[in-house]
Structure formats: structure tokens, C-alpha cells
Amino acid sequence: MTSSDQGAVQLYEITYLGTGPDQDVRTIEAGEVAAVIQHAGEHGVQLHIRPCTHPLQNPDTEKEA
Numbered sequence: 001m002t003s004s005d006q007g008a009v010q011l012y013e014i015t016y017l018g019t020g021p022d023q024d025v026r027t028i029e030a031g032e033v034a035a036v037i038q039h040a041g042e043h044g045v046q047l048h049i050r051p052c053t054h055p056l057q058n059p060d061t062e063k064e065a
Helices: 030-043
Strands: 011-017 024-029 046-051
Touching (some): 011 030
16 A cells, blocks of 8 residues: 555445436445445345445545646
8 A cells, every 4th residue: 555545535336226217326435335235235225336436535625627
């Protein structure tokens, strides 16, 4: 791990399937994935989970180029 990787947080994009034409999409941290899967299983909700390719950005410190 390099020093630039130390502050990075792995994010996952969760899409709740079958929620209508405008599907609910959320971004969560890696530590929350298991809880989301468990909750969805308890309520019969299908999910599509994929890792995000962009790092967590702080809008106060990051500026658009």
C-alpha cells in the first residue's frame, strides 16, 4: 500500500432491483455491504452490487478541473 492509498475508502454501488422504473441506487462503504445484503435477504429484495472505480472524494477539498 502506498501513502496515497492510505486515505482511500473502497466504495460499492448498490442497485435495488425491482423498485420500479427509477431504480434506487446508493453508494456505500465496504464495511456496510454485509449488512445491506442481510437486510435485503430478510425482506426479499434483490440487489446488484459492484465496486466503484472512483475514490471517495471530499467536495470541500476536491475541485473540478
